[in-house]
Amino acid sequence: MEGNHRYVHGNMKRHDFSADRAALAKGQNPFASILSCADSRIGPEYAFDAGRGDVFVCRIAGNFANPEMIASLEYSVAVLSSPLILVLGHQSCGAVDSTIKQIKNGASFPGHIPSLTEALTPAVQAVENQPGDLLTNAIKKNVVLTVQKLQAAEPILSEAVNQKKLKVVGGVYDLNTGKVELVSSE
């Protein structure tokens, strides 16, 4: 969050990529893992003013946890000892918006895109009748549901959470300000 504060206020550190590269050839020791949307406007390393080797980033449109994403995060926790997973949603997420259009207007999408909207359907349905903006609510709900799914993912992540070696938290990135607002997982 300190890194995000630097990013929001334009006080980023100077990153020496060539020195980092040489040091990192020997190994990695990320202080956090991030499950982010693939949206090109996000850039998790930028958003937290992080360098190479700092954050273990898994990205998929709609930032949900399929088995391959869980496996990647398991690796970051079990092998690299990452103590934190952040599920990072964002304002105006196209994947969540497409899911809303499918549910509300019966829109259909080509190729493999329905596999994304299928995965995001529970989040949209959970907030469908809530007051406020449906897209904003669904983006938040998707983050919360994904946090809960990762916390409960057996055997590796759930055990690390129980042993207090791992925290799973959620946040939403604001496209205008660059600020990440943490989301309560209640």
Ligand SMILES: [Zn+2]
């Ligand atoms: Zn998105």
